[in-house]
Amino acid sequence: MGTGSSINLDSDTTSHTGNDDAGGQLYVSLKMEDYTPKGDLFPHVFGSVPLVGSWDPSKALPMERESSSMWQLSFVVSPNHETLDFKFLLKSKDNTQPCIVEEGPARQFMRGALQGITRLAQFKLNADVVLEYRVCIKADRVSPFDLAASWRAYQENLEPSTVRGISDVSINSSHEGGENGLSASLDLDLEQYVIPAPPTSVVYAANLTENPRSLKYDASDNGAELTNPPPTIKEPEVVDPGKEAVGPDRAKMNHSTGMVESKSVGTFSPVQKQYNDKGLFVDRGVGSYRLAKSASVTSLPDSESKNSMPAAAGAVAAAAVADQMLGPKEDMHLAIVLVGLPARGKTFTAAKLTRYLRWLGHDTKHFNVGKYRRLKHGASLSADFFRVDNPEGMEARNEVAALAMDDMTAWMQEGGQVGIFDATNSTSNRRNMLMKMAEGKCKIIFLETICNDPKIIERNIRLKVQQSPDYAEETDFEAGYQDFKMRLDNYEKVYEPVNEGSYIKMIDMASGKGGQIQVNNISGYLPGRIVFFLVNTHLTPRPIFLTRHGESRDNVRGRIGGDTVISEKGELYAKKLANFIEKRLKNERAASVWTSTLQRTILTANQIVGFPKVQWRALDEINAGVCDGMTYEEIKKNMPEEYESRKKDKLRYRYPRGESYLDVIQRLEPVIIELERQRAPVVVVSHQAVLRALYAYFADRPLKEIPHIEMPLHTIIEIQMGVTGVQEKRYKLMD
8 A cells, every 4th residue: 555645835835925825826636546446435525614615425525537546636725724624535426325434533734734644545444444545635826827727737738838939820941940869751752651542533523423213224224214204393292291201212322432422411410300380400519409399399300301401500500590490492402503515614513512512511412414314315325416406315305304303303302402403504495494393492593614715625525535434435535536526516506605593604713814703693691602612613733731730748648639739759740741741742833831720730830841831720629628638538437428428429519618520610611612722732730620521521521420530640641632523642651
């Protein structure tokens, strides 16, 4: 057991004047070592004012486990208090068992000093068994300011912030500081640091769109069988709220793999379903859903049905609630109908917009009419099929467009929120047909892409011939190229620019020379966000590098949150990272480095020279609230209900007085918009939760997967953005 001891303040504490006492507080820490819980008995402290004010054991204050063998209780008292009498005791948390008070007289603490002799805490379980534990009693004088800044953090980080002198926007031209004796150099060949990444093979974007419901496709045949006749314009179904709508199991539908896979987010909580006559659910965090009930509400909706509310927080959720309560029924569902000649980037724009809306929490699907055409009529159709004087071809193309539109509106009736309808839709007749089909079901916004740059059009045509399934069986590239040019001519003969309804026109936005966007009759939160997103997108190829900060002291301790400096290992990674960026971007004319406002990211990026650095508050780690600075084991022991709530739904779980992953996504939207707008490489040095959310956007990962995405330390993820989509490469610089 060792000898008993108590730690008092040094004797010179009595030299403080009365004025000093008046300006500070005593931070008292009581610790018990090597205690292993005996059944339901845990260490407590009770005593006189100002600790408890009662010698009633049922009101004793519990000590908390600081480590596997240390229990602690800390409190603050005025330095001029007369006497504090207290004792240790063992008791159950629910007072169901008799407590065991330590043997001996009460301990007396006066003016920051323990009176009497030092001794072990002895507990007599029975006549034969006596337990002894070493206790430590310490008091420190601190100012009210230090207490307000969290005494625990002050104790663990005695040195002040090391980045106070670094401005929010800075650029350094030379390395700061010297080597720490550890090798930070990288071999010239960076490829040797590449590690496996998720599959990112380039796949034709239209093939990653939704599979047709109304077509039964036989892989052994060149076409598909129509399971139902072409849909007619019909009134929306009246659904009995007490019955669940029957539809296909979309979870079992086949999807291709890839970075921009088009699939439903599928992250809606069962208790978030909404019926117009039964009120509305608002997500307030796990375990805290609130229902605004009407007088007729008698039961909760079926938990398996989908709802038209986004899986989101903040502004997105607020806007959705307003639209649900005040907007017309069809405004609850939005159809973005693409318009434009072939090779104008419609499918690329549709895929990008789908990815953005899903990431914000809106259930969004991409319907490509070309995919329907290939499944119904085969892929090897010549340019004659698209001639204006080919009535059979015109009828066939209108038929598959109607099938796709009917599939999209049917999906919306089941709870889908935003449908992206991807086709040329190049005539007023076609667009009027779609508007009639959408009446009473969804709101249509036409999105027209116009490009007048011959070089960009030529590049897009060549990519189309290389990647499109329409020319997969054409071995002669030149023959395919000429056929597509004739197809384009056929469309140009009948093309009619959009002038009807609500529309957005993107004119020469991909040229890199500014371009313009025209909008007509656009209103509402979500349409406004779409316009803002489209204004900032372009096709300029550039890399984006995502990396966590170097290992911090809290990483070593296993604590979450905080604002500690980086460890020696983290300092080594900072130098390796700077070396990597210097080699990787040596041929780039411009680049920028973004960090959070926390010092572990700023210190990690500090060694990178020659590029401007920008601190973003939005890139700060997820706010752990009252759990900041704790280990997950401490949360599990001291806050078991919070631990279990987080375990059940990490996406929506919000730390007490902190954030959820959905909150993080909302504050990251300006970061995503700016990353889309940037035309030069960007290095993002941030934190695990933040990088998970950013990576999920580029990789088109479902929201429910975000909290579980692997984001290891000392690893760089390179995201390559360009006309072919998003590709990824990973580098591991050190373990």
